[in-house]
Amino acid sequence: MKFNPVIEHLKVYEPGKPIELVVREFGIDPKDIVKLASNENPHGCSRKAADAVRNAAHLMYRYPDDTMTALKTGLCDRFGIGSENLIVGAGSDQIIEFACHAKLYGGAKILQSEITFAMYQIYAAQCGAGVIKAPGIAHDLDAMYQLYKEHEPEIIFICAPNNPTGDCLNRVDIENFIERIDHDTLVIVDGAYQEYAAFKNPDKALDPARLIEKFPHVLYLGTFSKAYGLGGMRVGYGIGSVEIVRSLYKLRPPFNVTTLSLIAAEAALEDQAFVETSLADCFEQMARYREFATAHGIETIESYTNFITYLLDGVSDSTHIADALLRQGIIVRDLKGYGLNAIRITIGKADENSRFFDAMQKLIINSGNR
C-alpha cells in the first residue's frame, strides 16, 4: 500500500522509559524504581485535583464539555487574556501539532535551536517541512536571526526554559528577537517550564498577555504537565492573537481533552499553594545536584526547570551511566540522541535524589575517572 512519502522518513519520539517497562525488563519491584526521566512533578499532583477526579470518576461515560468553558475561564483569569486568545490541547504538544499543520505546507521550513524539544522537528517532518537548526547547546539568538533572514522559515521555535538543557533566555532578549521577525512568521514561545523559571529569576518570566499584545505573530505555550503535576492527563494550551487561535481551532479534533483531564486541570489551577511548594522544593533539592556535581567534577548547565543536565565529558559515557543506573532501577534520560554526552535528571524527592547520588558516586568511582 502506498502512503504519504513523508511517513517513510519519520522518526518517532523516544519517551522516558515508563516504570512498567523497567519492571518487565529487569524484574525490579515497582516500589524500588526511581523515575527521574520525564520531568514529572515528584510531589505528584494537587490533592484537590485528585479528589476532584475521584468524585467525578462515574462521569467518564459523558463526552467532555467541548466548549471547555470552566477551564478556559480559569486560564483567562490567570493570564488576563480573552477566551478568543486561548486554545486548549491534549498537552501543549497538540498545539505544536496544530501550528505545524496550519503553517507548514508546500516546502515550508522551521527554525529552532540545535538542542531543544524533539517534538518540534517531529511534527514539522510530518508536514514535510525542512528543519533549520541554529548550532550550539543554548539558543543563540543572533545565529537564529541570521538563519531566519537566510531561510525565511514559516515557524521559529523558542523554548524558554529550554528542554533538555534547562537554561533559559531572558525575557528582554526574547522580546528583542521577536521584534525583528516579520509578522507572517509564527514565533512559538514554548513556556512549558515557565513556572520554574519565573520562580527562580524574574528576568526569565514571560507574560503571555504582554507578549501577544506586543506581537501578533507569537504563540505562547503552557502546560499542566510539569509544575501542576498532571503529565499523565495531557492538558496544555496556546495563547495567541485571535487570528492565530481561530486558525488553530479549525484543526482541533472535537473532545481533544478528556472529561477527567478537564476536571483535574480546573482543580489544579486553583491550587496555587501546591505549585508554590513544588517549585520551592525543586530548587532546594536542585542545590544538592549542583553540590554533587561540583564535588565530582561534573559540569552542569544552570537550570530554570525541574531537571538538571550533567555534562559527562571527561567523566564517563552518558549511555553507560544511564544504562548502569537503569539496571539499579534509577531511570534518567541519556542525551546522546541529542548529540550530547550528558544525562538529564528530573529533580526528585529528597530520598529519590539520595538514591541517585549513591548510585552515581559508585559508578563514577568504578569508571576510574576519579
Add this chain to the structure above:
Amino acid sequence: MKFNPVIEHLKVYEPGKPIELVVREFGIDPKDIVKLASNENPHGCSRKAADAVRNAAHLMYRYPDDTMTALKTGLCDRFGIGSENLIVGAGSDQIIEFACHAKLYGGAKILQSEITFAMYQIYAAQCGAGVIKAPGIAHDLDAMYQLYKEHEPEIIFICAPNNPTGDCLNRVDIENFIERIDHDTLVIVDGAYQEYAAFKNPDKALDPARLIEKFPHVLYLGTFSKAYGLGGMRVGYGIGSVEIVRSLYKLRPPFNVTTLSLIAAEAALEDQAFVETSLADCFEQMARYREFATAHGIETIESYTNFITYLLDGVSDSTHIADALLRQGIIVRDLKGYGLNAIRITIGKADENSRFFDAMQKLIINSGNR
C-alpha cells in the same frame, strides 16, 4: 498571517450540546436535564473502571505508559490478533485522523456514504482531499463501487452500523464489497457500534481478526466510547495489517491516551458483564421508541446501535422539535445538518426515555399534525 489554504474552508464538527451549556443557556437545573444526544451509555461506565480510576487518581502526574502494553494485551486477547496489528488512539477519531494524514496527499479523494459519521470528511478536508459521496440514506454498496471505479479514491469509509442513521450492512455484503477493491485503496470499516449490532443480529457482526486476515487493505475501528461507557476518556483503536499499523504509528503523537484513560479502558475491557447488561437494556428500551413511533406515525430506521432516528417528514420539523425539547432540558440531535428532517435520540434509561415520550407527545399534538 498566511495559513495553509485548506484551513479557510474547514468545517468544525458540531458535537451534541453538553449539559453544562444547557445549564448556562436555559438556566435549567443539571439534574433536570436529560441528555440523549451523544450516544453515551446511559448506565455510565463499569463500576470496576470507575474504581480503578479512583484508586489511580494520585498517578495523574505520571506520563502514560506509552507502550500501552496492558491495554494492548487485553485487546489482542479479546480479538485474537497480534499487537503489531493494533494501534490505540484518543478515540477511534484519532485513528481516522492518522489514516487520513497517511493516505491523503496531493489531490487525494475519499469515498463515503452521503449520510454518515461527519469526522470522515472533516479530517479528509484537513488534508486537502476531495470527498465523493454515494447518495442515499443508507450505504449503497453498488453505487459506492461505481464511484470507486470512477474516482479511484485513496480511502473508502464504511460505517457499520452507520452513525447517525443506525442501520447496518450485513457482514457478507461488506466482505463481498471489500473483495472487489484493489489493495492500494484503504478500506476503513468503522465498528464504533459493533457491540450493539452483534448483540442484535449475528449477521451484522464483524470479526476484525478475520477481516484483516482476508484483506490486507482493511482498517477496522473500535471504541470504548459507546458500549464500554467511556466516551469522556477518548480511547479507541484500529486493527489492520502490520504494514498499515506501522505507517499509522509513525503519525501517533507520544502519550496520545491519558494515564487514567488507559487504566479505565483496561478495567472496562474485563467487565463484559457490564457491557452485556447495557446491550440488553438498550434494546429493551429501544422497543419503547419503536412503539411510540408507530403510535404517532413517525417513520424510523431499524437500528443496530444505542440510538434511534425518527424521520419527521409529515410530522414536524426536526429543528423545531429539537429546539423545543432543548428548552425543556431534553437534548437530542437534530439531523438537519446531515440533510435529513430527522432527530437522533440516544436510548436512555427508562425514566429518561419516559420524559422524552411525554415531551415529544405534547409537541406533536401541539404542532397539529395529529
